[in-house]
Amino acid sequence: MRVCIIGNSHAGALRLGWKTVADDFPDISIDFFASPQRGMATLQRKGNLLRSTDKAVTNAMKFTSGGSDTIDITRYDAFAFIFGNGIKALMQAFRHHRTVDMQGKVKARHLISRPAASAVATGMLARSMAVSIGKLIHEVLPAPLFIVSTPTPTSAVAADNQLWKDAALLRPIMLDLLRQSIDALQAELPFTFIHQPEETIIKGFTDPAYSKGSMQLSQTSREHHDDEPHHMNARYGALMMTELVRTFPAGAPR
Amino acid sequence: MNPYSNLDDRAYWKRGVEAQHPLAPVDLYRKKFDIGGDDRIATAGSCFAQHIARHMRSSGYQVIDAEPPPKYMPEDLAKTFGFNLYSARYGNIYTTRQLLQLAKAAFGKWSPSQIVWEKNGRYYDALRPSVEPEGLSSPEEVMAHRLNHLHHVARMMEQATVFIFTFGLTETWEHIESGTVYPTAPGVIAGRFDPQVFRFKNLTFAETLQDFLEFRKLVRAANPTVKFLVTVSPVPLTATASGEHVLSATSYSKSVLRAVAGQLYHELDDVDYFPSYEIIASHPSRGFFYKGNMREVDNGGVNIVMKTFFSQHRPAQKAKVSSRRKAGDHDRIVCEEALLEAFG
Numbered sequence: 001m002r003v004c005i006i007g008n009s010h011a012g013a014l015r016l017g018w019k020t021v022a023d024d025f026p027d028i029s030i031d032f033f034a035s036p037q038r039g040m041a042t043l044q045r046k047g048n049l050l051r052s053t054d055k056a057v058t059n060a061m062k063f064t065s066g067g068s069d070t071i072d073i074t075r076y077d078a079f080a081f082i083f084g085n086g087i088k089a090l091m092q093a094f095r096h097h098r099t100v101d102m103q104g105k106v107k108a109r110h111l112i113s114r115p116a117a118s119a120v121a122t123g124m125l126a127r128s129m130a131v132s133i134g135k136l137i138h139e140v141l142p143a144p145l146f147i148v149s150t151p152t153p154t155s156a157v158a159a160d161n162q163l164w165k166d167a168a169l170l171r172p173i174m175l176d177l178l179r180q181s182i183d184a185l186q187a188e189l190p191f192t193f194i195h196q197p198e199e200t201i202i203k204g205f206t207d208p209a210y211s212k213g214s215m216q217l218s219q220t221s222r223e224h225h226d227d228e229p230h231h232m233n234a235r236y237g238a239l240m241m242t243e244l245v246r247t248f249p250a251g252a253p254r
Numbered sequence: 255m256n257p258y259s260n261l262d263d264r265a266y267w268k269r270g271v272e273a274q275h276p277l278a279p280v281d282l283y284r285k286k287f288d289i290g291g292d293d294r295i296a297t298a299g300s301c302f303a304q305h306i307a308r309h310m311r312s313s314g315y316q317v318i319d320a321e322p323p324p325k326y327m328p329e330d331l332a333k334t335f336g337f338n339l340y341s342a343r344y345g346n347i348y349t350t351r352q353l354l355q356l357a358k359a360a361f362g363k364w365s366p367s368q369i370v371w372e373k374n375g376r377y378y379d380a381l382r383p384s385v386e387p388e389g390l391s392s393p394e395e396v397m398a399h400r401l402n403h404l405h406h407v408a409r410m411m412e413q414a415t416v417f418i419f420t421f422g423l424t425e426t427w428e429h430i431e432s433g434t435v436y437p438t439a440p441g442v443i444a445g446r447f448d449p450q451v452f453r454f455k456n457l458t459f460a461e462t463l464q465d466f467l468e469f470r471k472l473v474r475a476a477n478p479t480v481k482f483l484v485t486v487s488p489v490p491l492t493a494t495a496s497g498e499h500v501l502s503a504t505s506y507s508k509s510v511l512r513a514v515a516g517q518l519y520h521e522l523d524d525v526d527y528f529p530s531y532e533i534i535a536s537h538p539s540r541g542f543f544y545k546g547n548m549r550e551v552d553n554g555g556v557n558i559v560m561k562t563f564f565s566q567h568r569p570a571q572k573a574k575v576s577s578r579r580k581a582g583d584h585d586r587i588v589c590e591e592a593l594l595e596a597f598g
Binding site: 093094096097100110111112113114115116117119120121123124126127 | 321322323324325326327328331335386387388389390391395398399402403406
């Protein structure tokens with residue numbers, strides 16, 4: 001089974017993690033194509049190929065895939081995306097607008113209803129790069145699509161960021177909204193969402209053990225600094241990749 | 255020589271109307287004061303006022319948005335939740351009594367009665383029932399939302415340099431004991447109509463005028479330099495509970511509103527009147543700007559209205575309009591009055 005993973009800097013952890021668990025899944029072959037931040041938003045489809053006209057993105061794709069700057073959709077049996085989908089993005093979406101049950105230490109500037117919050121979560125997912133690229137792929141073939149959750153930051157993020165002061169309170173609410181948004185979009189684009197395992201979470205944040213030693217997505221492959229809260233390490237990547245491939249028929253435990 | 259000698263063309267029917275193209279009024283409106291790119295504009299009123307807010311925003315005016323939508327909320331849904339319609343999420347304000355109530359509540363000088371209406375286990379702010387189409391989970395949540403909303407309304411009224419209000423109706427529904435009025439009849443969106451508790455109210459000229467004057471006084475107490483631009487919606491009533499024929503009821507309502515607007519304009523330096531009603535509803539336009547139901551105003555009519563307005567108030571630099579907005583919301587107007595038509 002050939003799988004294509006398309007993403008941003010968070011693809012780095014998945015790549016490093018995959019190296020450590022790939023031998024457990026000999027029937028699965030994975031190619032990674034990644035570019036930092038929103039680079040992959042420049043992908044366009046020409047026939048069966050996805051390519052970017054942005055030189056930096058093209059270079060990043062070559063680097064992360066090991067030589068290819070285009071994605072031939074027909075070469076793969078499944079596609080997975082890792083961009084800005086997950087709790088972190090939802091937290092940012094609700095920076096100034098919160099429901100009454102989201103009111104914790106930090107009071108929201110604007111109160112919105114739960115139906116309005118659901119509309120925000122669904123709107124955010126619908127406009128995400130994962131869904132946009134997924135639609136391009138489905139114009140060519142109805143391959144299974146997977147969206148891998150962006151990691152929740154570690155608690156270091158709360159040191160100077162009001163947004164995360166109520167992480168423990170907000171996490172279950174955000175997860176509920178995320179699930180609702182996933183369900184709401186299934187009719188438009190069927191996909192499977194790979195959630196961050198709750199075992200990696202402590203009081204609303206990712207356990208720092210999954211962050212220490214995380215690597216930058218660059219050709220120099222440097223480590224992130226120690227208190228970098230957003231990117232995770234190979235251990236985390238291995239966990240998420242295992243979650244992902246176990247949803248494939250070829251990834252069933254032996 | 256007589257008082258009619260040497261007047262401008264606009265003073266004579268023959269030269270001011272008959273000789274003009276009926277769809278392109280000339281010199282119909284002369285501004286009393288400037289409204290420019292530096293002004294902070296607040297808008298409120300009946301559903302026709304949504305057109306004014308939208309066009310002013312897209313023309314680069316600083317239209318205050320005290321309650322902006324959350325970042326990722328799709329444009330069409332945002333309107334459904336009362337965002338992007340006016341300068342705050344108060345929904346349509348059809349009567350001057352509603353406007354006055356809003357200002358009094360925002361400045362903490364009054365509290366309405368029967369605030370929470372219920373429908374199918376969901377709860378609605380009776381003073382703006384359309385802004386939460388699915389309602390809220392409890393009366394307490396309604397009150398929390400209402401407090402938050404009023405806080406933003408007060409800030410908006412304090413910050414505005416120009417307040418644009420479109421008079422919509424004189425007919426309203428009143429809580430008998432307290433005099434609180436509501437934008438919709440109980441039972442239309444939520445709540446239950448009990449004739450022992452609520453009654454029909456058709457505001458008179460004197461009441462309409464007094465309400466606006468009191469509103470103006472309240473806002474000026476917090477914001478002494480604010481100016482007002484008033485218009486009258488050319489959209490007829492969807493239905494009347496007055497017992498009259500709906501056409502006669504419309505004629506009464508619009509006449510009262512036009513007369514109040516005229517009196518405000520003539521007596522107060524800080525109130526200008528903009529003749530959107532005349533452009534759309536007066537007979538020289540031959541009903542051309544109405545849609546097939548002879549009630550809703552089409553985009554051509556709105557464009558003429560705004561062109562007339564902008565001929566006196568030069569638009570600021572053209573605002574960037576996102577492609578998302580361009581595509582989706584060209585003329586989508588949220589009007590709970592239309593519910594009467596749908597379910598009436």
